[in-house]
Amino acid sequence: MSRTVIDLDDDALAEAAQLLGTTTKKDTVNAALREIADRRRRAAAIERMRQMVDEGEIDFAAIGHDDADGPADGKGQSAA
Known part of the structure; x- marks a missing residue:
């Protein structure tokens, strides 16, 4: 680790x-x-x-994902 002397903004x-x-x-x-x-x-x-999505290198629709508000198991019911 190097040692440096600098002036700092005290409030920041x-x-x-x-x-x-x-x-x-x-x-x-x-x-x-x-x-x-x-x-x-x-x-x-x-x-x-x-950029990869724009160039067609990644297609998120092909990956598939769970609803952000739903459970990870994808069954549509929360575990709570």
């Missing part, structure tokens, strides 16, 4: 710590860096999938 750091559930500056900055990298990676993957 405090808000990020609260949102991320971190307690130290180091943990907050590292968690924020990981989160933004993960978000960008997921966004790029979604965009690649959209």
